[in-house]
Amino acid sequence: xxxxxxxxxxxxxxxxxxxxxxxxxxxxxxxxxxxxxxxxxxxxxxxxxxxxxxxxxxxxxxxxxxxxxxxxxxxxxxxxxxxxxxxxxxxxxxxxxxxxxxxxxxxxxxxxxxxxx
Amino acid sequence: xxxxxxxxxxxxxxxxxxxxxxxxxxxxxxxxxxxxxxxxxxxxxxxxxxxxxxxxxxxxxxxxxxxxxxxxxxxxxxxxxxxxxxxxxxxxxxxxxxxxxxxxxxxx
Numbered sequence: 001x002x003x004x005x006x007x008x009x010x011x012x013x014x015x016x017x018x019x020x021x022x023x024x025x026x027x028x029x030x031x032x033x034x035x036x037x038x039x040x041x042x043x044x045x046x047x048x049x050x051x052x053x054x055x056x057x058x059x060x061x062x063x064x065x066x067x068x069x070x071x072x073x074x075x076x077x078x079x080x081x082x083x084x085x086x087x088x089x090x091x092x093x094x095x096x097x098x099x100x101x102x103x104x105x106x107x108x109x110x111x112x113x114x115x116x117x
Numbered sequence: 118x119x120x121x122x123x124x125x126x127x128x129x130x131x132x133x134x135x136x137x138x139x140x141x142x143x144x145x146x147x148x149x150x151x152x153x154x155x156x157x158x159x160x161x162x163x164x165x166x167x168x169x170x171x172x173x174x175x176x177x178x179x180x181x182x183x184x185x186x187x188x189x190x191x192x193x194x195x196x197x198x199x200x201x202x203x204x205x206x207x208x209x210x211x212x213x214x215x216x217x218x219x220x221x222x223x224x225x
Contacts (some may be wrong), residue, residue: 037214038202039162047154047162047205047216060212103152103167103209109135110161 002026004097006111012091013117018084020068020111022097029075030055035100039112040093048093052100053080087115089091119143119208129225133159136193140206145186150210153182153191156203156219165204166191167193196222 008020022036029036038050051061053071061069065084073080084091092115098104120143130136140151148169156163164173169189179194193200195221201224206217 029189039216044136047207047217049214049216052212062213091179099143100209100214102149102171103207104154104162105164105167105173106163107164 002099002106004099004106006095006108008111008113010112010114012087012113012115014088014115015086018087018091018113018115019081020095020097020113021079021081024080024099024110025031026076029073029078029080032101035060037098037100037104038071038082039098041096042090042093046115050082050095052072089115093114094108118213119146119211119215121208121215121217123207123220124202125220127221127223129223130196131225132196132198132225134196136154136191136196136222138191138193138202138204138206138222139161140184140189140191142187142208143188146208146210148185148189150206150208151184151189153211154205154207155200156205158202162205193222195218 005023016064016074037052049066053059059071068085070083094109094110097108099106122141136215151169154164155167170182181192203219203221205219208215
């Protein structure tokens with residue numbers, strides 16, 4: 001059974017960098033043709049696709065976040081990561097990591113990140 | 118970018134009723150790239166349907182998906198009390214992937 005778990009600071013100051021890591025267990029990340037993805041949901045709003053990374057390292061980003069976003073992958077640790085620069089209160093949300101096969105078939109439980117001084 | 122528009126925003130029904138949720142794409146898309154999720158408070162989104170009409174693992178058969186082109190539908194044949202939550206459609210055929218804004222199914 002594949003499991004994903006987000007980790008990282010729950011509080012980030014405005015203008016600083018939000019960093020999260022997703023640890024995958026139950027199956028090597030490189031075992032199949034999957035996109036490893038990030039999604040977020042601000043309180044009271046809908047789901048927003050952040051971006052995805054393939055195990056080769058190729059990435060696709062949400063155009064609205066592209067200038068501030070970096071995704072990376074470390075298959076030796078079975079982890080992938082998100083870095084979002086210059087955060088504001090609008091980046092406050094629950095952040096999910098997920099495996100994208102035919103739709104998102106496995107999700108992490110979500111990490112609450114608050115941007116506040 | 119494919120924009121997904123879900124309707125209605127809120128659906129007020131009773132347990133045992135049939136629910137029909139709509140997801141309309143801004144351009145025609147291949148039906149194999151539409152998925153549906155259930156979102157319960159405090160939980161991760163639960164995959165319901167992938168490739169427009171295939172049920173995800175463990176999903177009861179009261180949930181079904183259909184559609185093609187620009188119009189897709191999630192149907193819940195007989196609502197159970199635990200089904201009164203929010204549902205999202207998702208397009209994953211190209212980047213950027215997108216979500217609809219959600220439909221809330223509430224108890225009438």
